[in-house]
Amino acid sequence: MHDDVRAAMASPDQCHREPEAAALMSRVREKAARICGGDERHTSVLLAGSGTAALEAAFSSIVPADGRILILDNGHYADRLCRIVSVHQIPHVRMEFGWTQPISVEAVDRALADDPSITHVGLVHHETSTGMLNPLREIGAVVARHGRSLAVDAISSLGSERLDLVADHIDWCVGTANKCLEGLPGVSFVAGPRERFAELETVPAHTFYLDLYGHFNAQDREKAPLFTPALQVMTAFEKALDRAIDEGVTARGERYTALAERIRTGLADRGVRFLLPPEHRANSVTNVHVPGGLTYEELHDGLKAEGFVVYSTQQQLAGVFRVANMGQLTEGDITEFLAAFDRVVAKHAGETE
The missing domain is CATH 3.40.640.10 (Type I PLP-dependent aspartate aminotransferase-like (Major domain))
Structure with missing residues (x-):
């Protein structure tokens, strides 16, 4: 806030x-x-x-x-x-x-x-x-x-x-x-x-x-x-x-959309699968599948240790997590999140080799 x-x-x-x-x-x-x-x-x-x-x-x-x-x-x-x-x-x-x-x-x-x-x-x-x-x-x-x-x-x-x-x-x-x-x-x-x-x-x-x-x-x-x-x-x-x-709601929506697109582009570049097609997504939350080779707990705990908190979905969608971009986040925050995401994924990939 x-x-x-x-x-x-x-x-x-x-x-x-x-x-x-x-x-x-x-x-x-x-x-x-x-x-x-x-x-x-x-x-x-x-x-x-x-x-x-x-x-x-x-x-x-x-x-x-x-x-x-x-x-x-x-x-x-x-x-x-x-x-x-x-x-x-x-x-x-x-x-x-x-x-x-x-x-x-x-x-x-x-x-x-x-x-x-x-x-x-x-x-x-x-x-x-x-x-x-x-x-x-x-x-x-x-x-x-x-x-x-x-x-x-x-x-x-x-x-x-x-x-x-x-x-x-x-x-x-x-x-x-x-x-x-x-x-x-x-x-x-x-x-x-x-x-x-x-x-x-x-x-x-x-x-x-x-x-x-x-x-x-x-x-x-x-x-x-x-x-x-x-x-x-x-x-x-x-x-x-x-x-x-x-x-203004319109300007805030545009600010959120820009942040959401930065998250979505970054995750798409990393091969992450999205739960919904683009036309149905809201501008403040992105729901994505946990990358292969990781559990949700491993992803969550690794990101939290890096200073970022993601959120699980309900039991009906096990293996899906949410990334929110509400609030006073900046483009720099998103860049740091994606870098932390890479480190967590790489760490667990190394452990399974």
């Missing part, structure tokens, strides 16, 4: 019931909605917790008793959405496309036409388990044409990929302070039209701490947090949001 964001974590101790904390919360809510493409018609609700907290708050709160949500599943994080609605006994339909497979917009269109009981659609924008960027704008248009409500997990896309609450017909957008917004984990949020939040008053709550309407009512109408917020993390998040707004 940027030094300005890290320094904001050392802000003075604050009482969360004082006017200064209320003002901070209001500013962050407005900026979080703005980074999603919102205007005066939109707002956001902040939660103390990782992105999963905001996901659970949204997906357990937005579907009315007589509604049903269609989950579009092509990876681990869509499966997580299914698990969330199942835990809360939210009526749902699961449409599976298979890991590494793109979502068919035509299939979504047919499903909504055939089943009028579906009131909501749940989509993961950037499915980081595979690196897949799903067709948000096209799906949003279909959902809107059928008069349904779209809920988007934008945790790993917001801030660097094209996303707009209005243009993409998003009713519920879930984000987090970290990832492409370059803050710290510990604050997450749900953004959307103000009228949609107000409509939740008639939807029975399924959870106490993560009741989305309860948080909206407290933050928007009472100008106070429902429960104790993570004020230091929120202070750092405001600094990160200011930087994101100043840079």
Whole structure:
């Protein structure tokens, strides 16, 4: 993260019931909605917790008793959405496309036409388990044409990929302070039209701490947090949001794309196989197969000893690892990473000779 964001974590101790904390919360809510493409018609609700907290708050709160949500599943994080609605006994339909497979917009269109009981659609924008960027704008248009409500997990896309609450017909957008917004984990949020939040008053709550309407009512109408917020993390998040707004989503996306292409070109030159074809990849994560002759643990531990951390995929994709280029990385960092990668591969090649 940027030094300005890290320094904001050392802000003075604050009482969360004082006017200064209320003002901070209001500013962050407005900026979080703005980074999603919102205007005066939109707002956001902040939660103390990782992105999963905001996901659970949204997906357990937005579907009315007589509604049903269609989950579009092509990876681990869509499966997580299914698990969330199942835990809360939210009526749902699961449409599976298979890991590494793109979502068919035509299939979504047919499903909504055939089943009028579906009131909501749940989509993961950037499915980081595979690196897949799903067709948000096209799906949003279909959902809107059928008069349904779209809920988007934008945790790993917001801030660097094209996303707009209005243009993409998003009713519920879930984000987090970290990832492409370059803050710290510990604050997450749900953004959307103000009228949609107000409509939740008639939807029975399924959870106490993560009741989305309860948080909206407290933050928007009472100008106070429902429960104790993570004020230091929120202070750092405001600094990160200011930087994101100043840079702009398009410019950040271009910066990330340049870094991702540098990683991908370097790995391709080394004969590494990619999980997805170029047209389906997001601009912040690259999923690749572990080189032959190495285990993931050998690659991970060797790179960590060199100062770099890569991330494994889920069990369904054993032998695949992820390289992220979010945050304040530079071209020099990528050059050093590729050199470290070469040393780790060479070391284990030498050991097997």
